Amino acid sequence: MKLLHTADWHLGRSLEGRSREEEQEQVMDEICAIADEEKVDAVLMAGDVFDTVNPPAASEALFYDTAQRLSLGGKRPVLIIAGNHDSPERLEASRPLAGRQGITIVGKPILKPMTIPIASKNETLILGCVPYPSESRLNECLSTINDEDSIKEAYNERLAELFKLQAQSFKKDAVNLLMTHLFAAGGKESDSERPIQVGGAYTVHPSAFPESAMYVALGHLHRPQTLADSPVPARYAGSPIAYSFSEAGPKSVTILDAAPRTPITMHEIELRSGRPLTRWRADKGLAEVQQWIDEERDQEAWIDLELRLDEAMSMHDIQALRKARPRIVNIRPIYSGIQALGDQTSRSSLPIDELFVRFYKKQTEGAEPGTDLVQLFMRLLEDEEAEREVAAGRK
Known part of the structure; x- marks a missing residue:
């Protein structure tokens, strides 16, 4: 069977107050097109559908439309878990209608995996679903432990136990996967991930993943990346568009080729929707920035601008820059030539x-x-x- 792994859509998220709605609509269209072109048999969405627990109506409408298109009216299973930005109850509220379209939504961690027949291949997908495992969603009270090392150990052990329970239902004649939304040790963060752990306490070591899983579909980190220290293939699909200037590199979805008793293979398909996020560093001040604007440099990009100046920028200068290039998001002047004061x-x-x-x-x-x-x-x-x-x- 062929599967598409995606995550961290963050529908409704803006960039310093700038709407990303048009870009999100475009990338949802692209993901749907890839699913059709690749003839995938099921879609895995590993959490953070929305950016907030109370998303805008337009973002909810985009989610429902995208999920329905991916499901091909119920012919293709779509499996979705809640991330740390999602409201589990709000996501699950649509389950009665979503289920009729072949869309399965899991808001809170469950003990047994989902069994999904893949009719197109006459095979079975067994998917362990562990949405964002916060203390409240795990019904645990780890915060009563004062020692940070003990908190880390207890949390990791609790998740390892939950993964083990899921794996007990895996079958040799099925494709056995785990999908979860969390921070795994060894993953590279970027600025756009809001912390999901305090002091690093809520971190899971890849050794907690069950070795009987053929693949672990991860959500939370926005850079596409495969964990190096995992006993089984484990990968963050990454966000479909860049949500911070620290997210260097292309965005993608991950395509999996899986069959019972066979090592899984995977490859990335790069996403081309969404404006690039670019940093400008102008050591020669306003004149250099104006030159780049005249050259139409990074014409379609969102821009984080840092420029070196000798004098304070006036409001006229700032307004002129923003008028000439409306997608300049941040302007940070660095003043040079300062002498020791006093x-x-x-x-x-x-x-x-x-x-x-x-x-x-x-x-x-x-x-x-x-x-x-x-x-x-x-x-x-x-x-x-x-x-x-x-x-x-x-x-």
Whole structure:
């Protein structure tokens, strides 16, 4: 049988307030097209369907439409688990209708795996489903243990036990897989994954995966990657589009070729939808940025801009940049030429406005505050002093 492994759609997620809805619609179309072109027999979605537990209506509609298209009206099984961003109850609320379309949704960890007949190949898929295993979803109280090492060990042992229970139902004449959403030791994180563990406590070692599983379909980390230290093939499919500037490299879905008693084979299919996220570093300041804009560099990309300056940027400069390239997401000026602040003069002997200028230059790495800003600061001090005098008079 042929399977498609995907994860971490994060429907509804934005980029610093910029909507990604159009990109998400495009990549969902692409995933559906790949499933059809590859003639996959089932689809595995390893969690984080949505970005929040209360997603926008448009994101829910996109999810339902995508799941229905992937299922081919019930002819192709689609198996979905909840991630740490999903509401298990909200995902499972659609189960009565989803089940009629061949869509299986598992919101909380279960003890026994799903048995799915793959009619197109006359074979059986046995899939252990372990959605994001938080303490509450595991019905555990690990936080009562104060020692961090003990928490890690207890959590890892609990998950290993749960995986072992799942594996007890595996059969030799079936394709036996495990799908879960968690942080496995050895996985490489990026900025867009919000922490799911405190102090590294909620981390599972790959040795906890059952050796009888032919493949472990993982969700949570956004970089596509295969774990090196796992006793069985274990892979994060990654998010379908980049959600942070730290997510270097292409996005993909993973295609699995599986048969009973046969080592599984896999390959990636690169996804081309979604705008790239690019970092610009302009050591020559605004002139260099303007040159890149004139050259139409990274025309379709979201841009994180860092530029080196000698003077503070004005609001006019910032607005002009954003008007020329609306998809500049962040602008971070780095001020050069700063000299060591302070001299032999005692700070207490300096005028308050001079102290403010020195403080401002230190905080901005050398930028000079404008006259209007210094005057505003002085007025605020005067107003505060007047309020204190009034308050003292009342006493």
